[in-house]
Amino acid sequence: MRAISGLWRWRHNPLRRTTDLAEAWLALGALLLIAVAAPVAGSFVGTAAQDALQRSVRAQQQSRHLITATVVRKLGDAVPEPAPDAPLGQDPRSRVLAEWTSPDGTRQHGPALSRLTSPHPGDHFTLWTDAHGRVVARPLDSVTATTHAVLAGFGAALLTAGVVEGARRMIVWRMVRRRYARWDQAWDRAGPDWGKAGTGS
Known part of the structure; x- marks a missing residue:
């Protein structure tokens, strides 16, 4: 939503720079990509994990x-460490x-x-x-397997969103660095004459 309002704000603003508009479009693109790619990735990973885990459930139930x-x-008298598969x-x-x-x-x-x-x-x-x-x-039970698959799907969706947002931040960081470099170059050119009468005339 902030990306859309940013685009609208910069649309006819006389102070708008090209990089401002590029950042706003980049934010909107990242938002749309997260809205589409994250659920698709989560669904794909969750479905694949569910299939694999349910096969494992069936195999374990047949072999155990x-x-x-x-x-x-x-x-001995010491209570051993609890087994990893034991319920709480x-x-x-x-x-x-x-x-x-x-x-x-x-x-x-x-x-x-x-x-x-x-x-x-x-x-x-x-x-x-x-x-x-x-x-x-x-043996692993079906409910536990489904829970693991759902968690894997959520994890994949969050990871996808994090990668997209990380890429957006990296691109913005590089754009800001280039902007600062251009400002430094402009100051270097204007520096020797700054404050003198007739500068820029």
């Missing part, structure tokens, strides 16, 4: 299995040695993170494994 494990014994407020609380049967039927045992507050031998808890019984992170 929720199984029931049995506690053999507790490992539901962080694993204890590290245990556990046994479980993998989806391919083989018996497995090893350390695992349990949400049991005070695990005892024989207690049961669930964990995610791959087809061979190796412990893996919980």
Whole structure:
């Protein structure tokens, strides 16, 4: 809006310089480009991210299995770092040695993170494994994937707007530098005669 009002203000102003009009047109062009290019870029990136993440969701849901494990014994007293895929407020609380049967039927045992507050031998808890019984992170769900895709789209739109505005500011900066250089040249030419009687006559 400021670019449009700037163009109108400089339209018939006798003090208007060529660079003033160029800056106003540049601001208007940047505004229109942001209004068009930023949403298009955001939509494109968001759609691409959604497709890729939903494929990942389907692949993870097919390759990861929720199984029931049995506690053999507790490992250590320190509470481990929460798993990156654990929801807030539901962080694993204890590290245990556990046994479980993998989806391919083989018996497995090893350390695992349990949400049991005070695990005892024989207690049961669930964990995610791959087809061979190796412990893996919980699969990505569709809602989380969509949230990541939307954030990626917003990020791309903001980045596009930032690039356009940055380019506009860089061009204006160079125009101002050239204007100052021309002023310096004009002052250099007028300097020796400045203030003398008859200067400019």
